[in-house]
Amino acid sequence: MDIIVLKPGASDDALKHLLKKLESKGLTANVSRGTERTIVGVIGDTSRITEEEEDAIRAMTGVENVMRIIRPYKLASREFQSENTVIDVRGRTIGGKKVAVIAGPCSVENETMIVSIAEEVKAAGASFIRGGAFKPRTSPYAFQGLGEEGLRYLAEAREKTGLPVVTELMDPRDLGTMVEYADVIQIGARNMQNFRLLLEVGSVRKPVLLKRGLSSTIKEWLMSAEYIMSRGNHEVILCERGIRTFETATRNTLDLSAVPVLKGLTHLPVVVDPSHGVGKWDLVPAMAKAAIAAGADGLLLEVHSNPEEAMSDGEQSLKPRDFLKLMEELKPVAAAVEREI
Amino acid sequence: MDIIVLKPGASDDALKHLLKKLESKGLTANVSRGTERTIVGVIGDTSRITEEEEDAIRAMTGVENVMRIIRPYKLASREFQSENTVIDVRGRTIGGKKVAVIAGPCSVENETMIVSIAEEVKAAGASFIRGGAFKPRTSPYAFQGLGEEGLRYLAEAREKTGLPVVTELMDPRDLGTMVEYADVIQIGARNMQNFRLLLEVGSVRKPVLLKRGLSSTIKEWLMSAEYIMSRGNHEVILCERGIRTFETATRNTLDLSAVPVLKGLTHLPVVVDPSHGVGKWDLVPAMAKAAIAAGADGLLLEVHSNPEEAMSDGEQSLKPRDFLKLMEELKPVAAAVEREI
Amino acid sequence: MDIIVLKPGASDDALKHLLKKLESKGLTANVSRGTERTIVGVIGDTSRITEEEEDAIRAMTGVENVMRIIRPYKLASREFQSENTVIDVRGRTIGGKKVAVIAGPCSVENETMIVSIAEEVKAAGASFIRGGAFKPRTSPYAFQGLGEEGLRYLAEAREKTGLPVVTELMDPRDLGTMVEYADVIQIGARNMQNFRLLLEVGSVRKPVLLKRGLSSTIKEWLMSAEYIMSRGNHEVILCERGIRTFETATRNTLDLSAVPVLKGLTHLPVVVDPSHGVGKWDLVPAMAKAAIAAGADGLLLEVHSNPEEAMSDGEQSLKPRDFLKLMEELKPVAAAVEREI
């Protein structure tokens, strides 16, 4: 059911023209004439009305507005699947009772570094190792990541620790290489609406961690999840990482209300990245606790042995000892909301 | 210490003119000539440089930018007072170990209603009763509150329950009446930069709960606290209530990262209003827990016995039984971060 | 006509309860049952449904959303009055064919200064002199304006030049003084939702220049105009002055599309303040031209004889010679859109 509002004084011809158009799509209409406006309720499977058809109706003479009631995503919706999706990655789960902690450096810098951080975060209780081999950087002159070499080091870290690997894909042409090494493929915030990339990762059988775009609405984010799922890959993890607002005290504004909102709209797991969300390591612990209290299924945390020598994002990385302390502090918070960590 | 950056190719005369100006303010300068830019470090008590003088320097020939290092607020800063401010209101505290819960309806509708809600929230563990007698409404045709009558009912509710009263002031001309009835004077988001009102509440001896403006930065918010404090009233409580962003899934975007940011910058207590922050009652519990986990000193919660008959903001109000359930759920979260509730 | 969307699976009881409620307000309903949702079209004078009643309906069991079709403002709407409002101030008009130029310094600093700027801007073709006597400043330690003394100097400038005076009111308690001196009362961006102040200026017979709030939607802005008009003062001038966004290259983001949007929604005149909008004097000429090309009825321009000595906002002020040059450049632009300047 969708609703079409006519302009005050729209002609009978305009209405007739509209009704004919709807009929041609196999839809029927319920016309309500109010004192100021006429409203047309559209009955039938309006989910088949595409965005462009909606825009075209909006452009018709006499039409003031079109209001869609049906959510534009299906596979991702709670209505499509009422129970939570729980994703299993080499025996570690995301979406279940246990809060998944995905920790590691922003970039993979060398083999020793990533293996040693993997060992440290494992010891502290993390379930996954993360690290970037392909890095999206705002400057063409900045370090762009080690590429396949970085993927090999991540695999080596997994070998040593058993921790599954989460790492970012930027280019559809790297997908073949990526699937050889990664356990979870990350799509970064800047690529949340790189639709070709979404279709590609939809066609493989690896879970996808989909970061929210800097200025993406929750609806657009779920549409991007739908892109991936529409190709058959239903293992999508949503990751809130802060949105862009006017506030400059933090790098982004971490939108923790997205967690309960998503829990209502979708069955997909929701994790939170407080490191990118706030951009300053000393604010990370408070926001990690808040994320769990808000109901997040997991955390993405930047950990670096030596942040001031980091090749990227040093400012927001926890040192291993801070990470260990945080993991201890998170336990009672998780227990308070009937989760484990 | 402030920093003035000159434009590439700024003339010696421009520099000389600038240095003379600084000298006339009793300041000295440290000039660093780089290969592309000349930088002037300003030494002395630059806090006496007013905004308008800063703008005027920025308008000088040859000046590219002025960067201020000193925070423009003083009394509100953590540097001015390192220990947390704890505010005592009729024996209840805000800013101490105990998380203060301020609960009640958006508007005071009648005496029975406010007294009965006060009794219910007290039974559930709230420390303060809130309710609006003067209501800021976007429409001139909407209910504007009961005015002084509403204040009397609030006082009646306090009489019956012992709960101190938190209520909003909109107009400096109502201050005299307000101080007779209220225990904590609330300044609403839309009045956060109503500077005359700030000065007025700065001149009384009642704690002020200062809500963050819809699009106010944390720095501007602290400047508004400074306005109040500059008149001698140092009992200011900061209340995060959501900022305006592009997201429409929630009424506002609750910026919980403001809590740890403020804890670093100021000694003033910080409370969170998840009801206005998200605007939908079913999202409130998750965000209330998150607020406490993030380190908030208190919560402002809308509670209404019959939200669908509420005269304002019914959509975001908890029913007393939901409030009671939430209070139970908040206890372990508070304990997990070493607080009580 | 308003629309109420029920949740999927809303019970018949919920619907019956809703219909009864509507009936109690003297409204009838048109129920459309679709395959996924039931929609209730509300017929009758729904403009009498207040905001709070709308919220209460939204809070009812089984209700998913309420969509209002009727605009919440009336007196301000183009539907209420189809022809443009043209405001006459001592023989100068705003809203007619001639583009009104309101120029002057941010703050009145002394008598000589304001008189000499008034003479200069008049010579260049301005129709109004502006200048602040009461200044809203983010810091309590900044210059707050000369107060009534400043108003007297403005009146003196009018005496000398014949230019009507536009100046800002911040406090309802200053209104009596203000009406003695000012010809147009300005309500600043930070006070756009200071509803008590709006009601006060609604009760006098002086035109009001209402600046858009930093993060106010066009709808909220028109509601604030409605506040003033609801008290009987229909001479409201809307002033776009930039909104707050994530962009930091300019002080605010000047939303020129507000001009044609408002021209469709309201009969009130619309002026643009590029000086505050961009915050840098060298960007002002381009945006002043663009404002006229977009259909603005006037411009608010900051002009200061010596911006680097200005007591506020020096950075965004034009010097008189720049202003003169700009006025010359604006003439062909105004002519190109069939206006005069």
Add this chain to the structure above:
Amino acid sequence: MDIIVLKPGASDDALKHLLKKLESKGLTANVSRGTERTIVGVIGDTSRITEEEEDAIRAMTGVENVMRIIRPYKLASREFQSENTVIDVRGRTIGGKKVAVIAGPCSVENETMIVSIAEEVKAAGASFIRGGAFKPRTSPYAFQGLGEEGLRYLAEAREKTGLPVVTELMDPRDLGTMVEYADVIQIGARNMQNFRLLLEVGSVRKPVLLKRGLSSTIKEWLMSAEYIMSRGNHEVILCERGIRTFETATRNTLDLSAVPVLKGLTHLPVVVDPSHGVGKWDLVPAMAKAAIAAGADGLLLEVHSNPEEAMSDGEQSLKPRDFLKLMEELKPVAAAVEREI
């Protein structure tokens, strides 16, 4: 020259450690000790300090902030090239005195349609034909464009009219096909930070029209231009198309102040897309005029013969007769700012 601000009370060791680090990068430092803060001015070629090194310095003990004075883009900067870049495409220019009008439908729907629109816009005075063959759509279920077939139809339209073709590239794997048909390659707003795509179009010899991201700052936008230019392709056209804000009256908020800001920062041509900027065809003429008055080098306009049958974005398309009327109205505006159209 960059500036590093130390925290109050930073130790001498911290300072020594910092100075040693700078030295290791071949930089020297000028230390200014103020009463409250110590400031380190960094001297030498600080442009070689990468983002990650900057972050790492920010993460050092005792460091409060790092402020970079040098712009992070070079090739795109006005300082690198003072005269305007004028791009020649099959004899039509962008960036010169003539305002370039790029017109056509959102999507190429079939051959007859694109050829006939090309003929109509040419007759009205457009210099380029635009149309999407690859379409970024928020829904995976929406029309994704005709692909290579659409490119062939565009080439056919060029054949018939002589108008060069502007069309969007979404996937690096389509670049080979694209260069066969397109004259100007468009990078859409959602791909503005698809860095791999930027590098690819940087390696061909076709002008690139780079749309601003929905929430990208002007600085980030110029960094994306720098990505393209860093690979050797210096023919980049910047296209303002509206940013995402809280306002919902328009589809986006068209930031016309970006035009004069960019004219100061870069030598690259700047065009404006009012159709996407406002999203409603009846607002387009006012904003097209305003764009030219603000100094834009060109316009991107959606034109569709039958917007209500359009396969995408019908709501914002002008009909050919409206376009013709607009082109007539734009002529005096262009003349008023000493341009031609």
